[in-house]
Amino acid sequence: MLRIENLSVSYGARRVLHHVSLTVENGELLALIGPNGAGKSTLVRAVSGVVPAQSGSARKNGTNLLTVPASERARIISVVPQVASLPPAFTVWETVLLGRTPYLNFLGQVSAADEGIARQSLQRVDALDLIDRRVGELSGGEQQRVLLARALAQSTPILLLDEPTSHLDLHHQVGLLELVRTLAHHDGLAVLIALHDLNLAARYADRIALMVDGRVRALGMPNEVLRPELISEAYHLPVQVIPNPLDGSPLVLPNSSQK
Amino acid sequence: MRHRLLPLVWTLAFLLLAVMLSIAVGSVFIPPSDLWLLLTGNISGSLPEPLATYALIIVSIRLPRTVMVALTGAALGTSGAAYQGLFRNPLADPYLIGVASGAGLGAVIAMSIQWPYSFWGLMAIPMAAFLAGLLTVFIVYSLARVGRTVPTTNLILAGVAFGSFATALTSFLMLRSSGEIRRALGWLLGGASQSGWMPVLGILPYLIIGLSILLLSGHALNLLQFGDEQAHQLGLPVTRAKTIILVAASLATAAAVAFAGIIGFVGLIVPHVMRMWFGGDYRRLIPLSMVGGAAFLLVADVLARVVLAPQEIPLGIITALAGAPFFLWVLRRSKNQGYW
Numbered sequence: 001m002l003r004i005e006n007l008s009v010s011y012g013a014r015r016v017l018h019h020v021s022l023t024v025e026n027g028e029l030l031a032l033i034g035p036n037g038a039g040k041s042t043l044v045r046a047v048s049g050v051v052p053a054q055s056g057s058a059r060k061n062g063t064n065l066l067t068v069p070a071s072e073r074a075r076i077i078s079v080v081p082q083v084a085s086l087p088p089a090f091t092v093w094e095t096v097l098l099g100r101t102p103y104l105n106f107l108g109q110v111s112a113a114d115e116g117i118a119r120q121s122l123q124r125v126d127a128l129d130l131i132d133r134r135v136g137e138l139s140g141g142e143q144q145r146v147l148l149a150r151a152l153a154q155s156t157p158i159l160l161l162d163e164p165t166s167h168l169d170l171h172h173q174v175g176l177l178e179l180v181r182t183l184a185h186h187d188g189l190a191v192l193i194a195l196h197d198l199n200l201a202a203r204y205a206d207r208i209a210l211m212v213d214g215r216v217r218a219l220g221m222p223n224e225v226l227r228p229e230l231i232s233e234a235y236h237l238p239v240q241v242i243p244n245p246l247d248g249s250p251l252v253l254p255n256s257s258q259k
Numbered sequence: 260m261r262h263r264l265l266p267l268v269w270t271l272a273f274l275l276l277a278v279m280l281s282i283a284v285g286s287v288f289i290p291p292s293d294l295w296l297l298l299t300g301n302i303s304g305s306l307p308e309p310l311a312t313y314a315l316i317i318v319s320i321r322l323p324r325t326v327m328v329a330l331t332g333a334a335l336g337t338s339g340a341a342y343q344g345l346f347r348n349p350l351a352d353p354y355l356i357g358v359a360s361g362a363g364l365g366a367v368i369a370m371s372i373q374w375p376y377s378f379w380g381l382m383a384i385p386m387a388a389f390l391a392g393l394l395t396v397f398i399v400y401s402l403a404r405v406g407r408t409v410p411t412t413n414l415i416l417a418g419v420a421f422g423s424f425a426t427a428l429t430s431f432l433m434l435r436s437s438g439e440i441r442r443a444l445g446w447l448l449g450g451a452s453q454s455g456w457m458p459v460l461g462i463l464p465y466l467i468i469g470l471s472i473l474l475l476s477g478h479a480l481n482l483l484q485f486g487d488e489q490a491h492q493l494g495l496p497v498t499r500a501k502t503i504i505l506v507a508a509s510l511a512t513a514a515a516v517a518f519a520g521i522i523g524f525v526g527l528i529v530p531h532v533m534r535m536w537f538g539g540d541y542r543r544l545i546p547l548s549m550v551g552g553a554a555f556l557l558v559a560d561v562l563a564r565v566v567l568a569p570q571e572i573p574l575g576i577i578t579a580l581a582g583a584p585f586f587l588w589v590l591r592r593s594k595n596q597g598y599w
Binding site: 079087094101102107 | 347475478484486488489493496497534539540542
């Protein structure tokens with residue numbers, strides 16, 4: 001369980017997170033939504049220790065993740081970043097093995113057990129056939145799966161994903177989110193995922209947190225958060241919400257902003 | 260395991276060959292057969308001529324020079340690989356953040372003072388170069404710092420700016436001074452001008468510390484290739500790791516520059532050639548660049564001694580003259596185009 005309490009973050013004089021409190025249960029998939037600049041990525045970066053927090057805490061059991069050393073934190077929290085520029089010369093196997101870093105000495109010597117875990121992680125994301133390829137040759141969807149495998153190789157109880165679907169096509173978006181949902185429901189991970197796509201969030205998340213201007217504006221089940229008045233106000237765009245004919249989850253349809 | 264060690268075996272064999280060449284070739288050529296005799300035969304007792312002369316030449320002139328050049332090459336190759344990994348920039352070389360310009364300034368300042376012709380007088384110039392090189396790293400690092408982090412772009416920009424400043428001051432000092440200009444110029448172009456074992460002992464402590472740390476940094480450098488943020492999320496204390504690697508690489512560079520002048524190209528091309536041939540894993544690349552740098556600079560030094568014999572060409576000229584075409588040849592032939 002990840003318990004974020006009263007977390008505030010500033011970039012210089014500009015405060016981007018205001019006293020954010022959130023709890024992600026084990027086995028739960030919590031989606032963070034909100035307009036650009038609302039602080040979704042900052043929340044992920046603060047909880048993973050990349051940007052310093054002004055105040056507040058992020059706890060797993062009794063441990064405050066914001067104050068422990070990087071290697072200890074990396075045994076509790078793993079992060080799937082947005083696909084950025086990966087070093088193209090690394091092979092998939094080398095990349096995924098780096099996920100074992102928090103358990104290795106500074107020389108990075110891996111044991112047979114580490115290799116076994118890395119192999120299982122690759123199998124889990126269905127990327128075992130890519131093992132000898134270089135990451136520079138992979139498609140965006142394949143790279144994202146490799147990054148997820150690397151996070152799984154960290155064997156952490158908490159998984160954070162920062163807009164992992166933004167560079168993927170529809171097929172890969174759905175594939176990735178189904179896998180992530182399985183990791184929460186079946187493997188019992190506490191999963192926090194920042195998402196742009198409201199309808200994917202509605203369909204796959206157990207709960208949704210709507211962030212606006214660095215604050216949690218609404219938190220609850222998809223049909224509690226994805227209400228037309230909340231979304232319209234947050235995104236400055238009139239929207240309609242109708243039930244998804246497939247499963248009844250809320251479906252957000254933007255109206256044209258031009259009347 | 261054998262497959263992983265094979266590249267290192269190859270480069271070590273090349274290094275051994277270069278060492279032999281460097282000991283055998285010079286104003287007096289020592290035939291390989293005599294070299295073999297000296298190596299295997301008992302050195303105790305009186306040696307027949309010309310073996311006795313050869314032994315004297317080897318022990319007091321060739322061997323110290325060979326060791327010196329090999330150490331310099333190893334330092335430049337290794338720190339070049341480390342800087343490229345640290346800055347994630349294929350154009351990075353040991354001189355990028357101003358170490359060489361700073362060291363050059365220190366040396367020229369020391370040369371403008373008339374030192375007595377004694378041991379400390381002779382050691383003053385390399386010492387000044389070394390201290391100025393380290394001071395440069397310290398200044399550049401402080402200038403580039405933003406809060407707790409040191410962004411790479413800041414570091415490179417501060418290094419280039421400070422380097423230009425130091426170079427300008429060096430040129431100014433050289434214009435103003437008189438007698439020592441030739442010596443300063445020779446040093447700046449790269450020449451192992453000091454001889455004997457004393458300089459070797461002088462640079463050894465810095466090199467051992469710097470190179471040992473870099474040899475242990477391969478895994479950290481691998482992680483840093485994914486960017487500071489991901490490296491941190493994978494459990495690397497990024498700021499500390501980067502600082503340690505930067506200081507170690509600069510220590511090695513400053514020591515090399517202090518005693519051998521500015522030798523361009525070695526730190527740039529040796530890591531690239533190794534990367535093209537043997538892949539980008541820094542745990543392998545660092546030791547390979549160390550051995551490869553030593554071997555490459557030894558061959559260049561042999562050329563510097565024989566091409567215009569009895570006159571010696573500054574090493575820096577040879578490394579660029581021979582190194583650039585060699586590098587371009589490897590670059591063209593490399594099937595491994597996406598290697599970086």
